[in-house]
Amino acid sequence: MKICQTINDMRAASRAARHEGKRFGFVPTMGALHQGHLSLVRAARAKCDVVAVSIFVNPLQFGPSEDLAEYPRTFEHDRELLEKEAVDILFAPSTVEMYPVGAVTYVTVEGLSDKLCGKSRPGHFRGVTTVVAKLFHIVEPDLAFFGQKDAAQATIIRRMVLDLNLPVEIVVCPIVREPDGLAMSSRNAYLSPQERKAALVLHRALTEVKSRFDQGERRTIELIAAGKQALAQEPIVRLDYLEIVDPTTLDPVQEVTSSALVAIAAFVGNTRLIDNILLP
Secondary structure, three states: OEEEOOHHHHHHHHHHHHHOOOOEEEEEEOOOOOHHHHHHHHHHHHHOOEEEEEEOOOHHHOOOOOOOOOOOOOHHHHHHHHHHOOOOEEEOOOHHHHOOOOOOOOOOOOOOOOOOHHHHOOOHHHHHHHHHHHHHHHHOOOEEEEEHHHHHHHHHHHHHHHHOOOOOEEEEEOOOEOOOOOEOOHHHHHOOHHHHHHOHHHHHHHHHHHHHHHOOOOEHHHHHHHHHHHHOOOOOEEEEEEEEEOOOOOOEOOEOOOOEEEEEEEEEOOEEEEEEEEEO
16 A cells, blocks of 8 residues: 655556556545445445545644544554555645645535534534545545535535536445444544443434334424434433435425435534434
8 A cells, every 4th residue: 555645646646547547536534444434445446446545634624612633543553454455545644735834725615514514513514625625636536435424525525526527426325333323433432431322312313203204204393303302312412403404405304205314413422423314
């Protein structure tokens, strides 16, 4: 596995592979890798000749009171995992490499970036789209792989790619869960044993919404109420939002008449977790 720490090295490695006519897949991450990330790597390996992974903890997507300093950084362990998955290139730039002093340009997807997580984390999606646009420009992949757990992020990146005519296909892969249903997340490492048990209520709330939908309920006000009732069973879990939205526009829907995204975010102790399901 080739490790690139500079933009020039990454560009050279990418262009060398594509010059040989190889299909180039890319998985952007912030490290602290788990099986969810590795499922994206495997999906990329199945569809592409060459696979690159980036590890970059992006400061632009963290708010001033969020966990940038505490975010888990496990580079050596991540590197070993990626080598076992036969990743070809690891791009691990420094912050100053990605954001030189004086950089003032951002990429914002208007009308989407202030919804769901963007509503409670102002500036978050601007940070995401800025770094992803830069990574796409540097790596120049044919396909890029993202997880369904970050459903709003995937929707916003698809819109950015469409609007900016970026020559990359976005592939969204299913959520990977622990055996008990908890969606895999790097932030799960923050949870105490008690919090880890309480965090299962996010998936239970989504499951309750799905159950009510399967029983014939289509009114979102009733579906959301059922999810919130399930969530209330865990007093240490504080709801940020539970919404049912159109998966393309992220606008709330009053009634589920076609595909809909049920998205939840909640604080378990001090740790903010997200999860979602698609209806039907």
